[in-house]
Amino acid sequence: MLKVGLLGAGRIGQVHAVNISGHERSTLVAVSDVNTAAADALATKYSAKSCSSDEILADSSIDAVLVATSTDTHSDLIEAATAAGKAVLCEKPVDLSLARAKECLAKAQATGIPVMIGFNRRFDPNFAAVKVAAETGEIGKSELLSVTSFDPAPPPVSYIKVSGGLFRDMMIHDFDMANFLMGAVPQEVSAVGSSIVDPAIGEVGDFDTAIVTMRYADGRLAVIRNSRRAVYGYDQRVELLGSEGLLSADNVLENTVSKATTAGVTSAKPEFFFLERYMRAYAAEWTAFVEAVVANSPVPVTLEDGISALALAEAATESARTGKPVTVSH
Template sequence: MLRIGILGCGRIGQVHASSIQQISRAKLIAVADASVSAAEAGAQRFGVEVRSVADILTASDIDAVVIATSTATHFDMIHAASASRKAIFCEKPIDLSSERVRICIDEIERSGVPFMTAFNQRFDPHFAALRERVVNGEIGNVETVCITSRDPAPPPVSYIEGSGGLFRDMMIHDLDMARFVLGEEPAQVFAVGSNLVDPSIGAAGDVDTAAVILTTPNGRVCQITNSRRSTYGYDKRLEVHGSKGMLRVSNVLENLVESAGNAGFERARAQPFFLERFGAAYLAEMMHFVDAVTSGSKPTPDAQDGLRAQMIADAATTSWREGRPIPIED
């Protein structure tokens, strides 16, 4: 039985708490949050104790922590959990600075604690099935990858200001997915971005509409498009083209009912947001973490995966600002 404490009782912390309580080999012991009311609400919802962050990080009755707090707090919490020899499940990004991520990796390797970066989309059953078929050679050598991500509406500007920007916040999932299916590390990125959705996002120094082209040493190409607006629901699609064919994951719709009449064919909207679209993925990633820690195997994606995605996001941000292709550091 893996005994777990949750650090952060916001939206994503509650998602992880719900997942833990569905896993027979795990037990949620306590929650903590900088907001007393949020911590108490989370504790009441999940029937557990409220403790301070420090108490959870040092508790003898807790084996692992889920870090679901704001990004700026991750660095210190990782070090504290590592010093207490607790397994760590950390929301992306590990930190907004690649150099600080490297410092975290050094600490994790020194202590030997299990560490998992929460790139939940790898665990989506549709994406995972596509990737397995790519790895098994069904479409031959991968040549191009196309990823589309569009949120129904932008987050508050207060969130944008501390997020690190679209490339490090929203697109980082797509950058990890590109690595997951390309079969080799991207070597160069070219990024463009605009403000077409909300002028206040531009005033905060970010973009709400963006695209990148990633290229690998062997010439494979990945195109990613992001938007903070989608009028038809959460738009999430993945296509991989290879020398023998193509594999595609289309949008998951609210239902599969299709009607036909004089106006033509009609289908349902895409699911409303990422929480609905990736509900199964959130549970699957937590199950993987629990299984890995309890069996003594290494969880994946790990801190190095978090660093690689962050480095590509950093390069994409620089490319957007400078208007030129940027090589991705080895």
């Protein structure tokens, strides 16, 4: 039984607590958060202890930690946890700084302790099926990828100020999805961004609407579209065009009921936000982590994967600011 410490008791920490405690091969034994009341409440719910992150890292009986704290703490906690001999599953991104993330990679690798980055969308059953179909050649050679990711509403500006920007905070999932589905990191990134949903987002130097195009060394292309506002719900789709066909994964709807009348055909809206849309993906992600740690096998989403996505986010940020394509350094 894998004994797990949860660092972070916020919204995403609570999602992870469900999966840790509900898995047959893991148990939640400790919770920490800068908001001690939140840590106390979550720990009590799962019969765990509430303590500081330092205490969790120093506890030799704890086998693994799940890092669900603010992004600016991720690299420090990964380094401390691996130095303490604890396997790590860390929420994205690795850091707000690519240089700092690379330092973290070097230190974590030196310990030989597994670190997995929480790009949960790889474990969505629909996107995973697209990956399998593409790898087995069902559409020939993949040539053009389109990723659509629209949030139902923008977060508060107070969050935007500390998020690292749309490309590092929101689109980083889509950069990883592109790397996942195309099986490579692109060579060049071009980005354009605007603030048309909420002018206050632009006033703090960020975008709420953006398009990124990416070119691969072999000529393949990928397009990512992001918006902070889709009034009809959480819009999450991918299309992969190949030499012999097209693969697509559409939205998951609130229900499967449709109505057909003389006025037309209607169906339910997409599930409203990521907690509803990706609950199965989070559970599958945790299972994959547990199985890798228990079997001492490679984790399916590596720290290097996290750095690749962050490199694309930094390139997109630069491109959007300068209006010029940016070559990605590998």
